Amino acid sequence: MRKHWDKSANPRTGPLTLVPVPARVRLGNVEITPATVLAPMAGVTDTVFRRFIRNLGGCGLIMTEFTSADGVLRAKDKKARRYLHFYEDEHPISAQLFGSNPEVMAEAARMVEGLGFDLVDLNLGCPAKKVVKCNGGSGLLRDLPAIGRIFEAVRAAVKIPFTVKFRAGWNDQEIVCVELARMAESCGLCAVALHARTREQGYSGNARWEWIAAVKDAVKIPVIGNGDIRAPEDACAMVAQTGCDAVMIGRTAASNPWIFRQIQQYTATGRYDEPGEADRYDMIRTYFRMLVEEKFPDAPGKMKQFASWFTHGVPGGASLRKAIYEAREATQILRRVEEFFEARLARPGPDALVWAAER
Numbered sequence: 001m002r003k004h005w006d007k008s009a010n011p012r013t014g015p016l017t018l019v020p021v022p023a024r025v026r027l028g029n030v031e032i033t034p035a036t037v038l039a040p041m042a043g044v045t046d047t048v049f050r051r052f053i054r055n056l057g058g059c060g061l062i063m064t065e066f067t068s069a070d071g072v073l074r075a076k077d078k079k080a081r082r083y084l085h086f087y088e089d090e091h092p093i094s095a096q097l098f099g100s101n102p103e104v105m106a107e108a109a110r111m112v113e114g115l116g117f118d119l120v121d122l123n124l125g126c127p128a129k130k131v132v133k134c135n136g137g138s139g140l141l142r143d144l145p146a147i148g149r150i151f152e153a154v155r156a157a158v159k160i161p162f163t164v165k166f167r168a169g170w171n172d173q174e175i176v177c178v179e180l181a182r183m184a185e186s187c188g189l190c191a192v193a194l195h196a197r198t199r200e201q202g203y204s205g206n207a208r209w210e211w212i213a214a215v216k217d218a219v220k221i222p223v224i225g226n227g228d229i230r231a232p233e234d235a236c237a238m239v240a241q242t243g244c245d246a247v248m249i250g251r252t253a254a255s256n257p258w259i260f261r262q263i264q265q266y267t268a269t270g271r272y273d274e275p276g277e278a279d280r281y282d283m284i285r286t287y288f289r290m291l292v293e294e295k296f297p298d299a300p301g302k303m304k305q306f307a308s309w310f311t312h313g314v315p316g317g318a319s320l321r322k323a324i325y326e327a328r329e330a331t332q333i334l335r336r337v338e339e340f341f342e343a344r345l346a347r348p349g350p351d352a353l354v355w356a357a358e359r
Contacts, residue, residue: 019240020267021247024060025222028161028190030092030118032060032246034267036235036260037193037224039250040066040096040123040165043305047086048290053253054090056283058260060246062093066123066137069099069108082297084115094119094163098126098136100146102153113158120158122150124166124180125195138199141170144180151187161190165226165248168211171200181215181223193224193248203251213242224248232259232266255309257283277314281341284310288334299330316344 022035040063050062071080095112126137169175196207207227216223225244262272291299307324311317320340327333
């Protein structure tokens, strides 16, 4: 299927047909408005980033980083506790768990429900070797009976909506997405989310939206499409070409956190706002300040991680990134961001070069 950013001719699909992303989708007893989801991303979707996205508007459901069910049950696992920390303004929020033991998964899901999460999600998509070798994430895609046992155990353990995010299969020769989706429906899950790539692909190549369409044709529960949504037009194209009930966005949200708001604007008016330099400055400053105020562990490291995404396309951004990477303290990084943009906005032109020379 053809994406908005794919300019090649495609005689099979013809011209792009854009339809609105649904205004809402119901996952069990939880209504998601609009039908857009922030994908769970390791090292990205912590509480600061989730609230940051929520405050920008347009995102219906946010999800935690994928969290080890074994870690949830270990009282001393600080990482799992940090992953599952959230604030009241994050609702509706889903906790994503991974693991291969049905009893452990069920008990972790009970704990998640007790913490006040609105939904719980099973990760069957992570392609990381360290997760797969423990038979977690996409490693389970080769053992559908084991997945079925997890589905049944977790569904029996909690009352909150239970969903699953998975890949199409291990590789092109082992595509199981339709069978897995039907099994999820028969086990009482409330929705399925398909990242339309295989485990073997990782994050390379193109997402195969036709797999999302096949899953949608196979089940009656909501289907959430994921993969290769880089612009609002892509979100609409995915809905038009697959019939999916909601869209999930991952990596694009890290480089363009306005994407959810833009999708909402585009489906309502046929147009959307492109952020200017002042918008980007306000976005970076807001996120970095949130990290400082949260007293986030290794805030400087998190700022440096996001600097390459957030400053992409900023004139003189290379000099700003260099200044950020060389700084040691979070407040110092924030100060350099403010100095850089204040200089540019006060005197538009080649001031980034002057600013860099003064550092």
